[in-house]
Amino acid sequence: MEPDDTKLQFDDDGNLRHLLSLRDFDATLLTRLMDEAEAYLTAPGALPARNHSLAGRTVGNLFFEPSTRTRASFDLAGRRLGADVLNLDVNTSSRKKGESILDTIYTLEAMQVDIMVVRDASDGVPAYIARHVKDHVSVLNAGESDVSHPTQGLLDLLTMRQHNPDFGNLAVAIVGDIQHSRVAMSASEALRAMGVGELRLISPPALIPDASRFPGAVIVDNLADGLRDADVVMALRIQRERIGNLDGIPGIDEYFANYGISHESMKLAKPDAIVMHPGPMNRGIEIEGTLADGPRSVIAKQVTNGVAIRMAVLSRIGKMMSAQ
Amino acid sequence: MEPDDTKLQFDDDGNLRHLLSLRDFDATLLTRLMDEAEAYLTAPGALPARNHSLAGRTVGNLFFEPSTRTRASFDLAGRRLGADVLNLDVNTSSRKKGESILDTIYTLEAMQVDIMVVRDASDGVPAYIARHVKDHVSVLNAGESDVSHPTQGLLDLLTMRQHNPDFGNLAVAIVGDIQHSRVAMSASEALRAMGVGELRLISPPALIPDASRFPGAVIVDNLADGLRDADVVMALRIQRERIGNLDGIPGIDEYFANYGISHESMKLAKPDAIVMHPGPMNRGIEIEGTLADGPRSVIAKQVTNGVAIRMAVLSRIGKMMSAQ
Amino acid sequence: MEPDDTKLQFDDDGNLRHLLSLRDFDATLLTRLMDEAEAYLTAPGALPARNHSLAGRTVGNLFFEPSTRTRASFDLAGRRLGADVLNLDVNTSSRKKGESILDTIYTLEAMQVDIMVVRDASDGVPAYIARHVKDHVSVLNAGESDVSHPTQGLLDLLTMRQHNPDFGNLAVAIVGDIQHSRVAMSASEALRAMGVGELRLISPPALIPDASRFPGAVIVDNLADGLRDADVVMALRIQRERIGNLDGIPGIDEYFANYGISHESMKLAKPDAIVMHPGPMNRGIEIEGTLADGPRSVIAKQVTNGVAIRMAVLSRIGKMMSAQ
Numbered sequence: 017m018e019p020d021d022t023k024l025q026f027d028d029d030g031n032l033r034h035l036l037s038l039r040d041f042d043a044t045l046l047t048r049l050m051d052e053a054e055a056y057l058t059a060p061g062a063l064p065a066r067n068h069s070l071a072g073r074t075v076g077n078l079f080f081e082p083s084t085r086t087r088a089s090f091d092l093a094g095r096r097l098g099a100d101v102l103n104l105d106v107n108t109s110s111r112k113k114g115e116s117i118l119d120t121i122y123t124l125e126a127m128q129v130d131i132m133v134v135r136d137a138s139d140g141v142p143a144y145i146a147r148h149v150k151d152h153v154s155v156l157n158a159g160e161s162d163v164s165h166p167t168q169g170l171l172d173l174l175t176m177r178q179h180n181p182d183f184g185n186l187a188v189a190i191v192g193d194i195q196h197s198r199v200a201m202s203a204s205e206a207l208r209a210m211g212v213g214e215l216r217l218i219s220p221p222a223l224i225p226d227a228s229r230f231p232g233a234v235i236v237d238n239l240a241d242g243l244r245d246a247d248v249v250m251a252l253r254i255q256r257e258r259i260g261n262l263d264g265i266p267g268i269d270e271y272f273a274n275y276g277i278s279h280e281s282m283k284l285a286k287p288d289a290i291v292m293h294p295g296p297m298n299r300g301i302e303i304e305g306t307l308a309d310g311p312r313s314v315i316a317k318q319v320t321n322g323v324a325i326r327m328a329v330l331s332r333i334g335k336m337m338s339a340q
Numbered sequence: 341m342e343p344d345d346t347k348l349q350f351d352d353d354g355n356l357r358h359l360l361s362l363r364d365f366d367a368t369l370l371t372r373l374m375d376e377a378e379a380y381l382t383a384p385g386a387l388p389a390r391n392h393s394l395a396g397r398t399v400g401n402l403f404f405e406p407s408t409r410t411r412a413s414f415d416l417a418g419r420r421l422g423a424d425v426l427n428l429d430v431n432t433s434s435r436k437k438g439e440s441i442l443d444t445i446y447t448l449e450a451m452q453v454d455i456m457v458v459r460d461a462s463d464g465v466p467a468y469i470a471r472h473v474k475d476h477v478s479v480l481n482a483g484e485s486d487v488s489h490p491t492q493g494l495l496d497l498l499t500m501r502q503h504n505p506d507f508g509n510l511a512v513a514i515v516g517d518i519q520h521s522r523v524a525m526s527a528s529e530a531l532r533a534m535g536v537g538e539l540r541l542i543s544p545p546a547l548i549p550d551a552s553r554f555p556g557a558v559i560v561d562n563l564a565d566g567l568r569d570a571d572v573v574m575a576l577r578i579q580r581e582r583i584g585n586l587d588g589i590p591g592i593d594e595y596f597a598n599y600g601i602s603h604e605s606m607k608l609a610k611p612d613a614i615v616m617h618p619g620p621m622n623r624g625i626e627i628e629g630t631l632a633d634g635p636r637s638v639i640a641k642q643v644t645n646g647v648a649i650r651m652a653v654l655s656r657i658g659k660m661m662s663a664q
Numbered sequence: 665m666e667p668d669d670t671k672l673q674f675d676d677d678g679n680l681r682h683l684l685s686l687r688d689f690d691a692t693l694l695t696r697l698m699d700e701a702e703a704y705l706t707a708p709g710a711l712p713a714r715n716h717s718l719a720g721r722t723v724g725n726l727f728f729e730p731s732t733r734t735r736a737s738f739d740l741a742g743r744r745l746g747a748d749v750l751n752l753d754v755n756t757s758s759r760k761k762g763e764s765i766l767d768t769i770y771t772l773e774a775m776q777v778d779i780m781v782v783r784d785a786s787d788g789v790p791a792y793i794a795r796h797v798k799d800h801v802s803v804l805n806a807g808e809s810d811v812s813h814p815t816q817g818l819l820d821l822l823t824m825r826q827h828n829p830d831f832g833n834l835a836v837a838i839v840g841d842i843q844h845s846r847v848a849m850s851a852s853e854a855l856r857a858m859g860v861g862e863l864r865l866i867s868p869p870a871l872i873p874d875a876s877r878f879p880g881a882v883i884v885d886n887l888a889d890g891l892r893d894a895d896v897v898m899a900l901r902i903q904r905e906r907i908g909n910l911d912g913i914p915g916i917d918e919y920f921a922n923y924g925i926s927h928e929s930m931k932l933a934k935p936d937a938i939v940m941h942p943g944p945m946n947r948g949i950e951i952e953g954t955l956a957d958g959p960r961s962v963i964a965k966q967v968t969n970g971v972a973i974r975m976a977v978l979s980r981i982g983k984m985m986s987a988q
Contacts, residue, residue, distance in 0.1 A: 061476030061664060063396040064452040072711040074740060084439075085447050088426055092398065092451055095424050100743050102736055119945055123733050126967035127740055128712040152709030295447060296439035319450035340709060385800030385988060387720040388776040409771050412750055416722060416775055419748050621767055643774035 024146050031336045034146040034155045035329055037164045038205040046209055050174045052328035053321065064092075064323070069331040070099035076129040077103045078120070079158070080136040085295055085319065086158050086167075090133045093326035097334065102129060121145050125153055131333055135159040152340060154333045162196045167329060168294055169202025171321040173210065175314050176248050178321075179290050183210040189242045189285070191275055192252030192302055194219040194235075199252060199294045204230050218242035220262045220275060239275055243284040250292040251277040251303040259301075268301045278304035282312065290314045348470050355660045358470040358479045359653055361488045362529040370533055374498045376652035377645065388416075388647070393655040394423035400453040401427045402444070403482070404460040409619055409643065410482050410491075414457045417650035421658065426453060445469050449477055455657055459483040476664060478657045486520045491653060492618055493526025495646040497534065499638050500572050502645075503614050507534040513566045513609070515599055516576030516626055518543040518559070523576060523618045528554050542566035544586045544599060563599055567608040574616040575601040575627045583625075592625045602628040606636065614638045672794050679984045682794040682803045683977055685812045686853040694857055698822045700976035701969065712740075712971070717979040718747035724777040725751045726768070727806070728784040733943055733967065734806050734815075738781045741974035745982065750777060769793050773801055779981055783807040800988060802981045810844045815977060816942055817850025819970040821858065823962050824896050826969075827938050831858040837890045837933070839923055840900030840950055842867040842883075847900060847942045852878050866890035868910045868923060887923055891932040898940040899925040899951045907949075916949045926952035930960065938962045 022040040027033045032045075056065040075094040079087050087103065094101040102124075121132060132149070134142050135158040142157040142164075149155060159165045180186055188207060194200045194217045207215050208231070215233040217225070218241075227235055236242045243249060259271050272278070277291060291303070291313045299305035308315055346364040351357045356369075380389040399418040403411050411427065418425040426448075445456060456473070458466050459482040466481040466488075473479060483489045504510055512531060518524045518541045531539050532555070539557040541549070542565075551559055560566050567573060583595050596602070601615060615627070615637045623629035632639055670688040675681045680693075704713040723742040727735050735751065742749040750772075769780060780797070782790050783806040790805040790812075797803060807813045828834055836855060842848045842865045855863050856879070863881040865873070866889075875883055884890045891897060907919050920926070925939060939951070939961045947953035956963055 058452075060452075060474060061454070061661070064398065066396060072714060074712065084428060084444065088428065088448070089451060091426065092424065092453075100740065102739065104732060104736065116947065119943065119947075120732065122964055123943060123967050124736070126964040127737060127971050128706075128708075128968070129740075130709070150708060295443065297443055299440065299443075316446055316450040319447050320452070323451050337709070382776075384776075384798060385778070385985070388722065390720060408752060408768065412752065412772070413775060415750065416748065416777075619767065619771060623764065623767075640770055640774040643771050644776070647775050 024143060027336070032329070032332050033336060034142075035166050036142050036146060036155070036157050038166045038169045038202050038209070041206065041209055043210050046170070046173060046206060049170060049325065049328050049332075050177055052331065053170070053174055053324040056324040056327045057320065064096055065327070066096045066098075067331075068098040069334040070094060070097040072098075073131060073334060073337070074100045074102060074127070074129045075131045075133060075330070076124045077101060077133045078124075078135070079105065080117070080134070080141075081159065083135055083159070085322075086135065089319070089322045090156075090158060090326050093323050093330055094131075096323075097327055097330055099131070099330070117141065117145065118148055121149060125150055130154065130337060131156065131330065133158045137161055139163050152337065154337070156329065156333070159198060162198055163201055165198040165202045167322065167326055168199050169206040170329070171318055171325045172199070172203045172250070172292065172294070173206040174321045174325060175292060175318050176290075178317065179314065180247060183207070183212050185213050186248060187214040187216065187246045188212055188248040188250070189216045189218060189246040190250045190252065191218040191239065191242065191277060193223045193254050193258060194252070195223045195225040196255075197252050201229065203250065204233060208232055216242045216246065218275070220265060222262050223258070239281060240284055243281060246285040247289050248292065249277055249282065249285050249289055250294075253294065253296065253298060254302050256298065256301070272301055276302055276304060277307065279307055282307065292318060295319070348467060351660070356653070356656050357660060358466075359490050360466050360470060360479070360481050362490045362493045362526050362533070365530065365533055367534050370494070370497060370530060373494055373649065373652050373656070374501055376655065377494070377498055377648040380648040380651045381644065388420055389651070390420045390422075391655075392422040393658040394418060394421040396422075397455060397658060397661070398424045398426060398451070398453045399455045399457060399654070400448045401425060401457045401482075402448075402459070403429065404441070404458070404465075405483065407459055407483070410459065410646075413643070413646045414480075414482060414650050417647050417654055418455075420647075421651055421654055423455070423654070441465065441469065442472055445473060449474055454478065454661060455480065455654065457482045461485055463487050476661065478661070480653065480657070483522060486522055487525055489522040489526045491646065491650055492523050493530040494653070495642055495649045496523070496527045496574070496616065496618070497530040498645045498649060499616060499642050502641065503638065504571060507531070507536050509537050510572060511538040511540065511570045512536055512572040512574070513540045513542060513570040514574045514576065515542045515563065515566065515601060517547045517578050517582060518554075518576070519547045519549040520579075521576050525553065527574070528557060532556055540566045540570065542599070544589060546586050547582070563605060564608055567605060570609040571613050572616065573601055573606065573609050573613055574618075577618065577620065577622060578626050580622065580625070596625055600626060600628060601631065603631055606631065616642060619643070672791060675984070680977070680980050681984060682790075683814050684790050684794060684803070684805050686814045686817045686850050686857070689854065689857055691858050694818070694821060694854060697818055697973065697976050697980075698825055700979065701818070701822055701972040704972040704975045705968065712744055713975070714744045714746075715979075716746040717982040718742060718745040720746075721779060721982060721985070722748045722750060722775070722777045723779045723781060723978070724772045725749060725781045726772075726783070727753065728765070728782070728789075729807065731783055731807070733970075734783065737967070737970045738804075738806060738974050741971050741978055742779075744971075745975055745978055747779070747978070765789065765793065766796055769797060773798055778802065778985060779804065779978065781806045785809055787811050800985065802985070804977065804981070807846060810846055811849055813846040813850045815970065815974055816847050817854040818977070819966055819973045820847070820851045820898070820940065820942070821854040822969045822973060823940060823966050824938075826965065827962065828895060831855065831860050833861050834896060835862040835864065835894045836860055836896040836898070837864045837866060837894040838898045838900065839866045839887065839890065839925060841871045841902050841906060842900070843871045843873040844903075845900050849877065851898065852881060856880055864890045864894065866923070868913060870910045871906070887929060888932055891929060894933040895937050896940065897925055897930065897933050897937055898942075901942065901944065901946060902950050904946065904949070920949055924950060924952060925955065927955055930955065940966060943967070
């Protein structure tokens with residue numbers, strides 16, 4: 017993201033226009049979005065919340081990287097708000113024909129697809145698109161390279177708030193491949209804005225990120241140091257291919273022994289600490305399967321919150337559009 | 341399916357909760373489902389039947405094997421009942437990332453996808469999922485390895501009833517690769533429950549199934565013996581790769597000559613006997629093309645009945661859910 | 665298309681039943697369709713037009729060739745008219761199982777999919793399907809080999825009319841691989857019916873089409889000759905693989921120099937001439953990127969008109985069906 021992308025995200029009245037990154041979100045806006053998302057939560061088995069905030073609008077899901085969960089989450093969020101959702105598997109069509117991303121966007125824009133949900137493996141693509149769309153079009157970042165995954169950051173924040181709304185007294189530990197994690201980045205930005213008590217980033221030495229990207233965070237390479245008395249422990253997905261290249265971690269067993277979140281390692285955290293994971297999980301690698309399925313785990317809650325957060329964001333965008 | 345899966349399919353009040361197999365369906369339930377499906381049939385060219393039994397519900401189509409027809413059939417059935425239908429092509433997304441089936445299910449469950457339609461190449465997957473989902477979630481088997489395809493069994497039963505409702509006087513011949521056919525299994529279970537007069541299973545010697553899987557059926561390897569005076573003749577799809585390995589059947593011409601359902605071989609059946617096929621057909625291999633397109637064929641009817649049967653099943657599930 | 669396909673397209677009362685080609689459309693019908701499409705245009709940012717012309721109907725999108733834009737355009741057009749739209753990626757399912765096109769069609773027909781939108785790489789497939797479907801089913805050609813792309817022809821015609829409705833005084837230049845272009849064919853048929861002043865087809869010598877396919881058109885191999893004083897300039901997509909085989913055009917730079925539509929080459933056209941392209945574009949090959957994005961370009965308008973034209977066609981088909 018370029019320095020002036022803040023202006024890009026908000027219109028002159030301060031309304032959210034594009035969702036590119038949480039970097040410039042303040043506690044007030046984050047709190048309001050979490051409150052709005054809470055209103056979309058219903059009991060398991062009850063019908064999901066619905067309204068007509070996006071009736072008549074079209075949402076385009078443009079996933080230039082494969083994804084089931086985030087795409088499905090945006091799809092359901094859009095449909096439950098009354099939108100038409102167009103799912104484009106961009107790998108298998110336009111790109112085969114060599115069409116540029118911008119031309120795909122211009123085409124959708126001309127079809128009156130007014131909300132573009134974009135996932136891309138390259139840094140800067142959502143902002144690049146946002147700078148080029150027409151005034152009435154909104155771009156939502158659904159996962160951008162290693163740098164940003166704002167709706168994930170929002171759902172993680174909401175999940176932590178449900179555990180303990182007093183962020184100032186919260187110690188949050190994020191464990192794994194921090195260097196390549198857009199999840200860690202967006203969560204950190206959101207937590208910083210909420211004035212989190214302590215943010216600890218734990219990763220193998222080879223995957224330790226540039227500290228300047230995570231101001232205020234404590235960065236350590238020792239799991240025990242990072243987990244001690246934590247309130248929230250978030251395990252990150254590790255790409256299996258990366259494991260073989262880590263010093264002293266020849267395989268997945270060693271990764272699990274050193275950085276896996278397990279019943280054993282959770283003993284260091286607070287007794288009521290929660291366990292999070294953005295999914296999809298590598299059970300037995302970064303997280304112990306029975307822990308993920310047990311009472312400390314809020315992983316399913318994260319998914320539920322994800323739909324609610326996306327409904328909150330989409331609904332805001334819809335209201336902003338209707339007010340134009 | 342494990343012995344105790346009967347309990348899994350029905351709740352304490354005897355309502356259908358999951359549809360895993362027809363093994364434990366009795367004539368009363370089968371008849372009711374057929375009656376309910378009949379109510380969804382409209383004249384060709386007329387608008388298809390619609391109602392709001394599933395309004396607000398979300399159906400997830402999880403096809404771990406490729407399929408056009410069954411997926412489309414469930415998709416249309418769900419939408420015509422007012423549901424949101426989420427089509428997940430699981431090969432190209434989650435499984436690429438190594439996510440387990442259960443984690444995919446837990447994710448969808450957390451997104452309030454309350455009805456999971458599952459097709460899988462492995463024996464036991466639908467029941468395995470049904471044992472793990474929350475109380476308010478239903479699992480519908482849309483094709484399971486070689487063992488079960490219950491909505492296919494129901495639509496086949498309905499199609500036969502439309503020809504002649506007196507099952508006790510019906511001779512049904514199923515022809516082809518019985519050993520690997522979930523279609524034959526589910527049809528046999530349904531027919532047995534209805535007290536079918538005679539069920540004959542005809543297949544090349546190498547593809548003859550274990551007789552214990554088809555109690556009451558007559559199993560033969562000679563087409564003429566099986567077809568004589570049959571009321572219903574159902575040809576099964578044969579995988580071309582299997583043909584070369586059959587004794588005395590070096591190629592598709594020999595397969596057609598020995599086991600193909602043709603105008604010629606149908607002379608052995610009753611004059612008004614109907615011809616069925618679950619699709620997709622290999623014309624000229626297991627069935628003669630002009631026979632499939634001719635007046636004895638009820639193959640298109642089977643497809644129409646398929647949507648109606650799926651609407652009947654989905655609608656029942658929806659009512660059970662609303663009553664909870 | 666066979667000679668008697670005209671009868672196929674219209675019913676006994678002259679209503680449009682299938683849309684296979686524009687060859688037999690007269691100025692009256694073309695004008696009405698354009699007028700109906702105009703009624704579906706709304707301001708950018710405003711909600712797209714919607715109605716219930718296809719409520720309860722099911723549209724099947726059968727794309728046997730990959731496509732993003734045309735498929736999305738039909739999908740949105742159908743949904744904005746209230747239809748259920750079933751998107752079938754036929755490459756990855758039925759065809760894997762060796763099912764014939766007709767069996768796929770018969771299956772969809774039996775599921776009460778009453779409007780089939782078909783794209784296929786083979787000449788004659790849409791008409792072949794239209795000859796085999798039941799009386800109440802309509803087939804819309806969404807791109808057929810090198811020979812026909814009627815909704816593209818209609819949207820191109822509408823876009824030209826928006827520039828200047830006086831077709832008799834219009835000089836239209838189409839540039840590129842005319843020989844393999846279904847876009848050029850359908851545009852030519854529509855323009856001829858409207859009594860276009862001049863139609864010029866410009867292509868490299870190796871890609872010059874059989875003149876009998878384009879009666880009344882001026883065919884030239886020199887760009888300057890073709891562009892002089894043109895009112896409308898349409899660049900066609902060129903397949904990169906074709907370029908290397910053209911005499912005197914060893915690469916894309918030479919193609920652009922000789923046949924590219926650029927700010928420079930547009931100086932030959934009328935000062936207010938518009939630039940069109942059916943997409944997806946190869947920027948820098950058949951068209952200069954900044955020209956495509958500049959004020960002379962109506963390329964985005966073409967896309968917008970495409971949805972409107974498809975809504976007009978679908979809505980007509982829906983009315984014809986309801987009247988049956």
